[in-house]
Amino acid sequence: MKPLNQNTEDAVSAIYAQLREMAASFAFKPGERINESALSRALGASRTPLREALNRLVAEGFVDFHAGRGFFCRALSETRIQHLYDARVAIECEAVRQATQRARPADLDAIELALDQSHDEYQTCTNPIRLMELDEAFHMQLTALSENAELQSLLATIYDKIRFVRTADLRRLQATGRSTTHRHKRIIAVMRTGDGMAASEAMRAHIQDRAQHAAEAVRLAFADIYAPKEASE
Amino acid sequence: MKPLNQNTEDAVSAIYAQLREMAASFAFKPGERINESALSRALGASRTPLREALNRLVAEGFVDFHAGRGFFCRALSETRIQHLYDARVAIECEAVRQATQRARPADLDAIELALDQSHDEYQTCTNPIRLMELDEAFHMQLTALSENAELQSLLATIYDKIRFVRTADLRRLQATGRSTTHRHKRIIAVMRTGDGMAASEAMRAHIQDRAQHAAEAVRLAFADIYAPKEASE
DNA sequence: AGGCACAGCTTTGCATGCATTGCAAGGTTG
DNA sequence: CAACCTTGCAATGCATGCAAAGCTGTGCCT
Numbered sequence: 230m231k232p233l234n235q236n237t238e239d240a241v242s243a244i245y246a247q248l249r250e251m252a253a254s255f256a257f258k259p260g261e262r263i264n265e266s267a268l269s270r271a272l273g274a275s276r277t278p279l280r281e282a283l284n285r286l287v288a289e290g291f292v293d294f295h296a297g298r299g300f301f302c303r304a305l306s307e308t309r310i311q312h313l314y315d316a317r318v319a320i321e322c323e324a325v326r327q328a329t330q331r332a333r334p335a336d337l338d339a340i341e342l343a344l345d346q347s348h349d350e351y352q353t354c355t356n357p358i359r360l361m362e363l364d365e366a367f368h369m370q371l372t373a374l375s376e377n378a379e380l381q382s383l384l385a386t387i388y389d390k391i392r393f394v395r396t397a398d399l400r401r402l403q404a405t406g407r408s409t410t411h412r413h414k415r416i417i418a419v420m421r422t423g424d425g426m427a428a429s430e431a432m433r434a435h436i437q438d439r440a441q442h443a444a445e446a447v448r449l450a451f452a453d454i455y456a457p458k459e460a461s462e
Numbered sequence: 463m464k465p466l467n468q469n470t471e472d473a474v475s476a477i478y479a480q481l482r483e484m485a486a487s488f489a490f491k492p493g494e495r496i497n498e499s500a501l502s503r504a505l506g507a508s509r510t511p512l513r514e515a516l517n518r519l520v521a522e523g524f525v526d527f528h529a530g531r532g533f534f535c536r537a538l539s540e541t542r543i544q545h546l547y548d549a550r551v552a553i554e555c556e557a558v559r560q561a562t563q564r565a566r567p568a569d570l571d572a573i574e575l576a577l578d579q580s581h582d583e584y585q586t587c588t589n590p591i592r593l594m595e596l597d598e599a600f601h602m603q604l605t606a607l608s609e610n611a612e613l614q615s616l617l618a619t620i621y622d623k624i625r626f627v628r629t630a631d632l633r634r635l636q637a638t639g640r641s642t643t644h645r646h647k648r649i650i651a652v653m654r655t656g657d658g659m660a661a662s663e664a665m666r667a668h669i670q671d672r673a674q675h676a677a678e679a680v681r682l683a684f685a686d687i688y689a690p691k692e693a694s695e
Numbered sequence: 696a697g698g699c700a701c702a703g704c705t706t707t708g709c710a711t712g713c714a715t716t717g718c719a720a721g722g723t724t725g
Numbered sequence: 726c727a728a729c730c731t732t733g734c735a736a737t738g739c740a741t742g743c744a745a746a747g748c749t750g751t752g753c754c755t
Contacts, residue, residue: 239529240709241517266736275710276737277510284474284514288521290615296472297716299737312612315560316553319613323552379545380552382523383616473739498707508740509707530746532707698755705748716737723730 240274245282247272252291253389257302263292265299289386305394310447313391314440320384321372321436322429325416328374329425340370341417348410357400361392364399367413397446398439409435473507478515480505485524486622490535496525498532522619538627543680546624547673553617554605554669555662558649561607562658573603574650581643590633594625597632600646630679631672642668 257263269279283300286292293301347363354360365388372384388395402409412435420428490496502512516533519525526534580596587593598621605617621628635642645668653661 242527242529262736264736277709277711280738281514281517281709284517285521288518290612294475296475297737299717309612312610315556315608315610316612316616319552319556320549323548323555327548375548377545377548379523379542379549379620383549387612499705510739510741513708514739530707532747696755698753700751700753702751703749705746707746708744709742710744711740711742713740714738716735718735719733721730721732723728725726725728 240278241281244272244274244278245285248282248286249291249389252286252302253392255393259302259304261302262298263300263302291390305390305447307444307447310391310394310444311440313387314436314443317384317387317391318433318436318440320380320387321368322433324372324375324377324380324384325420325432326425326429327377327380328371329420329423329428331376332374332420334421336374337417337420340367340374341414343367343370344410344413344417348408351408351410354403357396357403360399360403361396364395364409365392367409371416391443394443394447395439397449398443401446402442409439412438473511474514477505477507477511478518481515481519482524482622485519485535486625488626492535492537494535495531496533496535524623538623538680540677540680543624543627543677544673546620547669547676550617550620550624551666551669551673553613553620554601555666557605557608557610557613557617558653558665559658559662560610560613561604562653562656562661564609565607565653567654569607570650570653573600573607574647576600576603577643577646577650581641584641584643587636590629590636593632593636594629597628597642598625600642604649624676627676627680628672630682631676634679635675642672645671 251257263283265276265279265283269276272279283292284294287294287300291303293303295301344367347366351360351363354363369381369384369388372381375381399409416428416431416435419431422428484490496516498509498512498516502509505512516525517527520527520533524536526536528534577600580599584593584596587596602614602617602621605614608614632642649661649664649668652664655661
């Protein structure tokens with residue numbers, strides 16, 4: 230059995246990956262119309278594969294599509310951010326509950342080791358993007374222990390949507406000299422007791438704590454960088 | 463002010479809606495390759511809008527795309543069904559928790575009334591599709607009380623994916639002469655106490671009870687209707 | 696007999712083009 | 726002067742066509 234040409238990525242998938250990264254890093258202004266011709270030129274492809282990729286983003290909620298008018302970057306209202314954080318709570322709490330039942334001590338050791346190893350970098354890191362990657366890695370690793378591909382992919386999509394917000398939040402958190410490492414270690418500790426419910430509640434408290442701050446961070450960040458016309462939707 | 467042409471649905475959205483319905487009702491055999499030319503002819507459109515719609519389904523996980531080989535109906539392994547049910551638990555439990563806090567008594571009255579009104583139809587209905595619609599309506603109404611659009615859309619996608627399985631399950635449930643109405647009413651009753659945690663646990667128990675039976679139902683249904691080549695993925 | 700290679704046919708991948716529609720600027724009228 | 730209509734441009738919507746890649750069936754070789 231040959232590996233086929235899995236390596237020869239097709240244009241649509243390549244464009245999709247680029248667009249998703251652009252969307253996650255807010256290369257498009259919220260509410261802004263996306264010009265297909267210009268974007269296809271910028272990406273070195275034609276409009277057909279670009280539109281196919283954009284339709285994937287529509288299904289994922291990164292982009293809105295209005296018949297006859299085209300594609301628009303989806304605005305992130307404060308309400309929607311709250312909804313996304315609640316969805317995140319739903320998925321991560323269930324994932325950690327499952328993970329508590331499934332995970333072997335060695336799995337938890339591995340995650341805790343990763344936390345310890347990144348702790349120094351966490352303290353000294355000045356790049357908020359990297360900060361966010363470290364934080365996100367913990368949550369994704371933990372969710373992976375649930376061994377549920379659906380939960381993992383749902384969570385990955387949510388993280389892509391709130392990444393901008395979380396970056397702003399973590400930047401402010403670090404500015405206060407604190408880190409999330411010890412909070413993460415506490416969650417692992419609860420998981421070791423084998424009480425899935427308690428672990429789930431610990432995760433809930435952790436995320437909702439950040440949601441509070443994120444709501445404030447986004448207000449500042451939005452004012453700073455963009456002027457999102459409060460989408461009437 | 464004209465209504466614009468919001469009513470004039472564009473071809474891509476129309477095709478997408480049809481495809482999603484076809485996918486939910488398993489008009490494509492699991493693992494089967496989707497022939498673009500034939501399908502576009504059948505739908506009365508050309509391949510371009512069809513491919514755009516298919517790319518939305520790719521993002522939602524209904525369809526797999528392999529570069530150079532085309533689109534394939536995604537197979538539903540037993541493992542994946544379990545994962546989807548767990549994802550459903552995650553979302554519905556959080557939604558019911560939020561709903562318990564938000565919902566006014568009148569909201570719960572409305573849902574309970576709908577349950578009572580459909581109870582007779584539930585008992586006498588012989589169409590499993592209709593049976594499933596009634597059951598699904600309750601869960602979606604309840605989730606809507608969370609007032610979280612993200613949770614609602616995630617749940618709708620999951621329901622579309624497991625609809626076939628649930629239809630088989632509910633058919634068998636009804637054959638035993640029982641219904642889910644009283645289970646649903648019990649969940650509402652717990653919500654009235656205002657204890658979100660308890661309501662969440664009641665919902666969890668309800669779904670996981672059905673998940674047990676669904677796993678068995680799918681084994682039978684798969685054997686009956688399709689011969690899904692256990693996708694090596 | 697089994698497997699490999701090649702040829703042809705089918706299907707996908709994507710660029711292009713044209714019709715249609717939205718959008719905006721300028722002109723006209725009350 | 727403001728509101729409405731008109732007209733031109735630009736961008737979308739989608740069908741089509743061609744090149745490239747996959748699939749299949751046949752015949753040859755081992």
